[in-house]
Amino acid sequence: MGIYNFKEIENKWQEYWQDNGIFKAAPSDKPKFYCLEMFPYPSGKIHMGHVRNYTIGDVHSRYKWIQGYNVLHPMGFDAFGQPAENAAIKNKSKPDIWTSKCIESMKSELKKMGFSYDWDREVSTCDADYYKWNQWIFLKMFERGLAYKKASGVNWCPSCQTTLANEEVIDEGCWRCHAKVEQKDLEQWYLKITEYKERLLEDLQQLKDWPKRVVAMQSNWIGKSQGVEIYFRLKDSDKIIPVFTTRVDTIFGATYVVMAPEHPLVKEIIKGKKEEKEVLKFIERCAQESKAVRSKEDVKKEGVFTGCYCINPVNEEVIPLWIADYVLMEYGTGAIMAVPTHDQRDFLFAKEHRLSMRVVIKKLETSNQKPEETQEAYEGDGVQVNSGHFDGLSNQEAKIKIAEWMETKSIGKIQTHWRLRDWLISRQRYWGTPIPIVYCRKCGVVAVAYEDLPVRLPQEAPITGEGGSPLNKVEEFVEVSCPKCKGQARRETDTMATFFDSSWYFLRFASPKCTSNPFDIKEAKYWMQVDQYIGGIEHAILHLLYSRFFTKFFKDLGMVDYDEPFKRLLTQGMVLKDGEVMSKSKGNIVDPDSMIQKYGADSLRLFMLFAAPPETELEWDDRGLEGAFKFLNRVWRVQENLKEKSEERLIRAMHKAIKKITADFEEFKFNTAIASLMEFVNAIYQSQADREVFSNLLIMVSPIAPHFAEELWSLLGNKESIFKAAWPKCDPALIVEETVTVVVQVNGKVRSSIVVDAGISEDELKERSLADESVKKWIKDSPVKKVIVVPGKLVNIVI
């Protein structure tokens, strides 16, 4: 074991930072920097994921402090939610008591890591001072029709006994407990996030410093597809069957129309036909198949002819109308035009049922291929053929022209489909924000008055985990007089989804005690946007989409003047053990606290940053942690051997290190920054450092191992915190080398290297290279064809 007493040191400096308010944020003339990590659910204990997430944020914040920024680096707790209720049921405790205990123990663990939070700004979403503003925001949305109640089919988790938002359903399971989600018809509260769909999609372009994959995931989720709704008339009838397509350029190749089995028109149009019986039988069979089975890709496409015909509005062609299970009622209009030549599904179906095909898009390179000969549909771009007066146009061009032409003839309408649905926020649970709505027999649905906020969550409620909303059974909560007519009324007893709480907490940190608004507009204007946000990829859609939505809503209220809350986003990778995610069930959890006991927080921080780049997965390694600890000890020993004056080569090495480390810190390349620190320390061991060199080393170590650096800094006799010191500057004059090593290649293979003056001319370098003994051996008598010179780097002789 080493010699440095981390336990004592870490305690001492944590107290020092707290007592002296070193990391307190207050507006000033300095440039501001808002660094935020996703706040945790207070489970009571931190895990390695937290340690990694918060270490990255902490190092960045501390780096910004030393760079002279005015940093806001707050922390709080996403404290409403189900685990508190489950714990209440299990331990017969109360959610509020359980939660505040958890917050206390979690906070003390966070403090042990030495994170530079401004604890004066701590917020907890289960405090009435906080959730009051959830209610306020809800009412503002309600006034604008953005919060509304509707009856609809909803996702229901039978195990959590509550409804879920679409975003909370992962692979047909509950995101929290993985139980299979059921469908139920219920009347619930929704937020109209779809009102913002265009902006949510378009503003993704502003997010240049977000990981591409997060942007892609959000874009997928919003799911915009542009196309045309086309009206097919039923032959010998005035019935219209609308179909939706994104490939209107293939309309002249439609050879049949298909409706989903559940289509409401089906039963009506087949009435009396000789095919009626068979069609009904088919519909029956489809109804029994589960959605999961039906949407499996390799399942054979089945269908029946209805006996009816449709008329293609663009050419009056009469084509058969089919019913098939590969058409889904949930998407588009529940009916499609089938173009077997240019859609693979239609192609397979047409082959199976011997339906006709017609090519309308010709590939540029291939000749007149007959449809019967093709093995698959051609879905790419090409030139229009068999398409009336659109022949010869590129299909991309035709797409626009045909759509416009159809609109003028009223046979089609340009339309956009979205995947995004409104956000269901009602939860049949106790531990959440009460929805501030009252139901009055006379007045109907009535908003609670602003001055009556908060609607407090009653302390006592019968929590059983079943039988609907617990608040429903708390008479003194439910019974209320109507805010409008003062008559008898009942409160809404569902609570809000907890993602509501976290959709705006970053704004609250700007003014956590503000009593007039969710946040003080001036303070928020100073601190926002969040310059750097750091958190897990699991929030790529849920939390990040909701927060973007709320920010846009605040903009519409005139409370903020930007579109996006988070300028830069970093999604840190997971911490693995033996190639698997750490989890209780796998029994492979490494407890941060025990590691702090053994090696100290600084070593843990150092290891977390060194073992992998922040975005990638990190494989836990006990020996790696020990290595980090050894490195700190190695630095510690430097102090015992300080010299009067460093050699020049060490000074040069230092300036190189400053340049590289600074650049790496800027780009979150902590692993290579640490590698450079190690190289720098190795150089010190070759030559011995003076005070100045050692001081600079400490400053550059300080964001990573803050307690350790503070201690050595004070041992050097400094009276102020190292975080008040200035980041070292690289002197460009001192990193210019007098001599350089140039690699000499013959035919691209390294054959020698020569040391030359940095200022050497190209001709001279050429000469010196050709004169080199081992190079000569390789050239022998061969004529030199060409010599390529990369100044200061390399010479390649081509023979």
Added chain:
RNA sequence: GCCGGGGUGGCGAAACUGGGAAACGCACGGGACUUAAAAUCCCGCGACCGCAAGGUUUUAAGGGUUCAAUUCCCUUCUCCGGCACCA
């Protein structure tokens, strides 16, 4: 299928804008110190051939562009993530 990101030593990884592949560390091997061990310090460490000097070869596979390719282009394989009979 579409979209996004990967594949480099025994392991974690590095490589600026096309210019010495494997920095830094872990593990391993050797040496110094020690009665001994630990700790520490120093050295070695992709593979193959060679006593050595040295040579050959190597960034998932194949091809291309180039004086020069982990880096650019094409094809293929494969892994991870999102969306998906989405018309």
